[in-house]
Amino acid sequence: MxxxxxxxxxxxxxxxxxxxxxxxxxxxxxxxxxxxxxxxxxxxxxxxxxxxxxxxxxxxxxxxxxxxxxxxxxxxxxxxxxxxxxxxxxxxASGLHHDHIICVECGKIEEFCNEEIENLQIEVANSHNSKLVGHDMLLYVVCKDCLKRQK
The missing domain is CATH 1.10.10.10 (Winged helix-like DNA-binding domain superfamily/Winged helix DNA-binding domain)
Structure with a gap:
């Protein structure tokens, strides 16, 4: 859980x-x-x-x-x-920020946190003279289980 x-x-x-x-x-x-x-x-x-x-x-x-x-x-x-x-x-809505990886084959959703990505997003916003107030990142993939089934 x-x-x-x-x-x-x-x-x-x-x-x-x-x-x-x-x-x-x-x-x-x-x-x-x-x-x-x-x-x-x-x-x-x-x-x-x-x-x-x-x-x-x-x-x-x-x-x-x-x-x-x-x-x-x-x-x-x-x-x-x-x-x-x-x-x-x-x-x-846990209050803990996370992003999502979604398999386009089976629909499985996994959560992830990556500090480097978070920092890069702040840098991008700053480089546009803006302040980042939120974001949603969805990465669409074919997961390892689906890749195995494809072979």
């Missing part, structure tokens, strides 16, 4: 504050969705989340999943990643 900056309990406590702030009704679905993403530690599609949630929360619908994910992203609980034409994938 992936290590996060915050515990699931802390994230759920923040969720309850956000729900009150937005004058929303308490909904276990929001909690179930965050828990599913947190515990998976990966990059789940709305359909993946629906399949997980459906096991314990029988009355859920895929449209509810999309609506809740939109809210969770807007409120900073999850980040979305658009890896291909199949749609977004979601991960916990």
């Amino acid at each position: 992936k290590k996060y900056k915050e515990s699931l309990k802390t994230i759920l406590d923040r969720l309850h504050l956000s729900i009150r702030k937005n004058n929303l009704k308490n909904s276990k679905q929001r909690e179930f969705i965050l828990k599913a993403i947190y515990e998976d530690g990966g990059h789940l599609s709305p359909e993946d989340i629906f399949a997980i949630i459906k096991k314990t929360y029988k009355n859920t619908s895929i449209s509810s999943i999309y609506r809740i994910l939109s809210f969770l992203e807007k409120e900073g609980f999850v980040n979305s990643l658009e890896v291909d034409k199949t749609g977004k994938r979601y991960e916990i």
